[in-house]
Amino acid sequence: MREKIVAGNWKMNTTIREGKKLTEDILRGIESVPAGITLVVAPPFTHLSSVSGILKDRNTPGLAAQNCASADKGAFTGEVSAAMLASVPCQYVILGHSERREYYGETSEILLEKIQRALENGLRPIFCVGEVLEERESDMHFQVVSSQLREVLFRLDPDDFKKVIVAYEPVWAIGTGKTATSEQAQEMHAFIRAFLAESFGDLAESTPILYGGSCKPSNAAELFARPDVDGGLIGGASLKADDFLAIAGSFA
Numbered sequence: 001m002r003e004k005i006v007a008g009n010w011k012m013n014t015t016i017r018e019g020k021k022l023t024e025d026i027l028r029g030i031e032s033v034p035a036g037i038t039l040v041v042a043p044p045f046t047h048l049s050s051v052s053g054i055l056k057d058r059n060t061p062g063l064a065a066q067n068c069a070s071a072d073k074g075a076f077t078g079e080v081s082a083a084m085l086a087s088v089p090c091q092y093v094i095l096g097h098s099e100r101r102e103y104y105g106e107t108s109e110i111l112l113e114k115i116q117r118a119l120e121n122g123l124r125p126i127f128c129v130g131e132v133l134e135e136r137e138s139d140m141h142f143q144v145v146s147s148q149l150r151e152v153l154f155r156l157d158p159d160d161f162k163k164v165i166v167a168y169e170p171v172w173a174i175g176t177g178k179t180a181t182s183e184q185a186q187e188m189h190a191f192i193r194a195f196l197a198e199s200f201g202d203l204a205e206s207t208p209i210l211y212g213g214s215c216k217p218s219n220a221a222e223l224f225a226r227p228d229v230d231g232g233l234i235g236g237a238s239l240k241a242d243d244f245l246a247i248a249g250s251f252a
């Protein structure tokens, strides 16, 4: 059976104190999460050590960073390397989020570098893809998503590809309250899996493909019931422990 994952992307929210409280609140309710679901939290860089300290000696939630540098180390003021993240320790890193692509000009070329640094340091990338509204309306969404996958993931060795988690996040659904229907999500997730199989064969059957974009307790169950939706990458609703836990409890 494929791994089921619910990951909370806190984005640029919470102070360290608030982040620690959120982590503690999640841990308090963690018994409600069905066995076999992997929970992951992705706080801002500044909180990783504190949150890691709270998670110490627990198997879950796993810890993710929201980005890493494309370079190994050196004179790159303000950057955070994959080795630094691994030393926290983080186990995951979100890469290719649409906000990074749009506001910080992250191209496929840069993302390939980042994903390689992550893999070299033992981090599992959560690689995000997704189309903007105009692309969906002009029926370009499959083409956009396949290019995003081809330009980065197809360059990886199968052994590295096995560690990748994909997140489909239609940009028009992020933070807008407008969720993709479960049919739209299933259609794209099945397309992504079939496309990945063109390069990686059967390995694509085991790739977790998460849905992201206004996922909340009221719609998670319907999305997660679809055969190719293996969980969620949650933004706004991951900032409330109860909502995040309720989403994680939405698998049938």
Ligand code: 13P
Residues within 6 Å of the ligand: 009, 097, 169, 173, 174, 175, 176, 177, 212, 213, 214, 215, 233, 234, 235, 236, 237
């Ligand atoms: P929202 O859940 O706030 O729409 O954000 C989704 C997202 O971007 C997760 O990475």
